[in-house]
Amino acid sequence: MTNLLRKLLFSLFISPSQVLGADESPGLPMVINTWGGAFTVATDAAYLSLLEAETSALDAVEIGCATCEEAQCDGTVGYGGSPDENCETTLDAMIMDGTTMKSGAVAALRRVKNAIGVARYVLEYTTHTLLAGDLATQFAIQNGFVEESLTTTESAARCEVWKQAGCQPNYRINVLPNATESCGPYVPIPLNATSPTYPFLIAPGAKTASHDTISLIAISASGTMAAGTSTNGASGKVPGRVGDGPITGSGSYVDGEVGGCGATGDGDVMMRFLPCYQAVESLRRGMTPSEAAEDAVRRMVRKYPGVASGIVVVDNQGRHGGAGSGWNFTYAYRGGNMEETVVVTVLPVEEDKSAEL
Known part of the structure; x- marks a missing residue:
């Protein structure tokens, strides 16, 4: 199959709401983030804030992510979502300055709603990058x-239903009682050659909604960039679990000289690949945003074919693209003189690959 025909077939899977093709720029300022639907309130809030001269790209990222936290976007960002085995919601967030390359993050944050705000305080009032837990x-x-x-x-009610269903699905393996059938408390069993391996147990039976994360990149009118991520993690997670969201280079990454990236999906797998760092470095080496996103996803799929992932990539001129696996991934953007946010949908790379002749 020629590259031209492959691109033509791929274009058939782009949402009709897309007004600009992949790798084109709507102009600056610009905001782009993982997911459409409920998440577009964050896109709009961040973009509109950038129309004010005093708003920095870093401000816009905080505003956008905080908007999603307050709106409890899709139940997977902010308070009241994705309770762990103890029925508690904890939050992960990260924010990064594309000029200084400094980032601030919080992981397994308890009892504070504005996770992205706390992450920014870590960035601006400490020389650390990540604070965790209590x-x-x-x-x-x-x-x-x-x-x-x-x-x-x-x-609380959702967690009780989960418990009554035998705590299914959950993230325990190699334990007694059998974690695929009942709740704990669990005890580990000795491992041997026949023990289940993790690649076949990525969030077994988990609903994709438990993985949704907002990762947002902002570009100011002057071209400065910032990125950030906020999530309440995976439903039914082991208490204390931290995903890719607060990990610099995994949940999001930005270098104002090149571009930025945001990620969503199975964070336990994705953080092993630092996909957003990889994507930005691919931009640096000359790939388009779409190529960089697909390359990052395919690196994960080769090792974990079942991984649910979504990557959105934008260069410092606002040219953008995305790729995903395991689901239909969407991203939203608004820039230049656009009057409303546009949502782009791309099919998972597995299906794109199977279409090859």
């Missing part, structure tokens, strides 16, 4: 953030 909560409270429960009536 001590991240302590840092937040010391800096004026409010301590409050992240559990809602809905999230």
Whole structure:
């Protein structure tokens, strides 16, 4: 199959709402992020903020992610979503400055709603990159953030239904009682050559909704860039689990000299590949945003064919593209003089690959 025909076939899988082709720029300022639907409130909030001269790209990223946190986008960002085995919601967030390359992050943050805000405080008021757990909560409270429960009536009820269904699905393996049939407490069993291996147990039976994350990249009118990520992780996770969201280079990454990237999906797998760092470096080597996104996804799929992933990539001129695996991945963008956010849908790379002649 020629490259021209492959691109033509791929274009058939782009949402009719897309007004510009992949790897084209709508102009600056620009905001782009993982997912459409409920997540477009973040795209709009961040983009509109950039129309004010005093708003930096870093500000826009914080505004966009905080908007999703407050709106509880799709139940997978912010409070009241993705309860762990103990029915508690914890938050992961990261924000990165594309000029200084400095990032700030929080992981397994408890009892504070504005995770992206705390992450920015880590960036601006410490020389650290990542704070975690209760001590991240302590840092937040010391800096004026409010301590409050992240559990809602809905999230508590959802967790109880999960428990009544035998805690299915969950993320335990090689334990007794059998984690595919019942709740714990669990104890580990000795491993041997016949023990199940993780590649066949990536979030067994998990719904894709449990993986949705907002990763957002902003480019100001002057061309400065920033990126950030916010999520409440995977439903039914082992308490204390941290995914790819707060990991610089995995959940998101930005270098204002080149471009930025945002990721969503099975964070336990994705963080092993640092896909956003990989994608930005691919841009640096001359790939288009679409090529860089697909290359990052295919690197993961070769090792973990069942991985659910989504990568959105944008260069420092606003040219953009995306790729995913395991689901139909969407991303949203708004830039230049666009009057509304546009959502782009791309089929998983497995299907694109199978279409080859």
